[in-house]
Amino acid sequence: MAYSIILHIAGEMPIMGEVEDLPKPTDTLVIVSNPRLRDGKDIHYLEHNVVKVMWPVDKITLIEILESEEEEHLIGFVRE
Numbered sequence: 021m022a023y024s025i026i027l028h029i030a031g032e033m034p035i036m037g038e039v040e041d042l043p044k045p046t047d048t049l050v051i052v053s054n055p056r057l058r059d060g061k062d063i064h065y066l067e068h069n070v071v072k073v074m075w076p077v078d079k080i081t082l083i084e085i086l087e088s089e090e091e092e093h094l095i096g097f098v099r100e
Contacts, residue, residue, distance in 0.1 A: 028082040049074045
């Protein structure tokens with residue numbers, strides 16, 4: 021199952037993408053597919069045809085995990 025994430029890299033704009041698995045404590049790299057800025061634009065320092073990027077974990081300050089649309093529909097408020 022792929023996870024949609026937002027990577028916060030030191031000194032850079034946040035980057036959105038997908039990862040196959042969440043990083044483990046022993047991982048040294050995070051492999052992101054379809055990297056893009058949060059507004060969907062290309063990242064200026066990557067070539068236009070790049071589909072995967074490997075970032076070293078020591079450059080990442082925060083990883084946000086976004087809920088999928090399936091999970092969003094599973095949990096909801098019930099009003100009585």
